[in-house]
Amino acid sequence: GAGVSQTPSNKVTEKGKYVELRCDPISGHTALYWYRQSLGQGPEFLIYFQGTGAADDSGLPNDRFFAVRPEGSVSTLKIQRTERGDSAVYLCASSLAGTSAKDTQYFGPGTRLTVL
Amino acid sequence: KQEVTQIPAALSVPEGENLVLNCSFTDSAIYNLQWFRQDPGKGLTSLLLIQSSQREQTSGRLNASLDKSSGRSTLYIAASQPGDSATYLCAVPGGKSYQGAQKLVFGQGTRLTINP
Numbered sequence: 001g002a003g004v005s006q007t008p009s010n011k012v013t014e015k016g017k018y019v020e021l022r023c024d025p026i027s028g029h030t031a032l033y034w035y036r037q038s039l040g041q042g043p044e045f046l047i048y049f050q051g052t053g054a055a056d057d058s059g060l061p062n063d064r065f066f067a068v069r070p071e072g073s074v075s076t077l078k079i080q081r082t083e084r085g086d087s088a089v090y091l092c093a094s095s096l097a098g099t100s101a102k103d104t105q106y107f108g109p110g111t112r113l114t115v116l
Numbered sequence: 117k118q119e120v121t122q123i124p125a126a127l128s129v130p131e132g133e134n135l136v137l138n139c140s141f142t143d144s145a146i147y148n149l150q151w152f153r154q155d156p157g158k159g160l161t162s163l164l165l166i167q168s169s170q171r172e173q174t175s176g177r178l179n180a181s182l183d184k185s186s187g188r189s190t191l192y193i194a195a196s197q198p199g200d201s202a203t204y205l206c207a208v209p210g211g212k213s214y215q216g217a218q219k220l221v222f223g224q225g226t227r228l229t230i231n232p
Contacts, residue, residue, distance in 0.1 A: 050216075
């Protein structure tokens with residue numbers, strides 16, 4: 001079956017512009033997670049959804065970052081007034097959640113964002 | 117606050133050797149630990165998930181152990197092959213849990229190179 005997909009795979013933008021990154025989770029997965037990974041580092045948590053609601057957004061670095069999941073499936077991460085420090089790979093993951101066997105998070109290939 | 121550390125940061129060994137990657141975490145109140153593999157420019161692939169009630173999990177040439185009381189996990193790779201070259205990340209759940217979903221806290225990874 002299809003895995004987690006993310007679009008675009010690469011995004012180059014100029015400082016100050018607005019960007020949207022999209023994530024399509026595995027069908028039927030209730031939980032969806034966003035992480036950010038800088039070069040040579042492990043992924044850092046941004047936000048996760050259980051269904052349509054953001055259950056934990058404590059990792060969003062500031063109010064320029066926002067994410068939605070209006071129908072409990074596809075999610076969009078939105079970044080306003082981009083800064084060079086936002087350059088990173090943005091990873092999305094999904095999981096069934098709820099029981100031990102379903103705790104595994106499955107990751108997409110990521111979107112590489114470069115802010116010039 | 118949960119912190120995850122992986123040692124060493126990089127490791128280079130000749131093909132055929134058995135090797136051990138280490139992961140430590142500060143808060144032992146976890147219910148599982150997950151090991152991932154990441155190839156350059158790619159997303160994360162889940163290798164093994166160990167529940168807190170288990171001491172180890174095996175998949176092919178990979179064996180992961182978990183010692184909650186000491187806050188440590190190891191990933192053992194037997195008879196290493198050049199195709200095993202990648203970055204290996206460990207992660208534990210952390211933060212707010214909601215309906216079985218919880219963010220992952222990652223180590224910074226071990227970059228493994230297997231030389232033919």
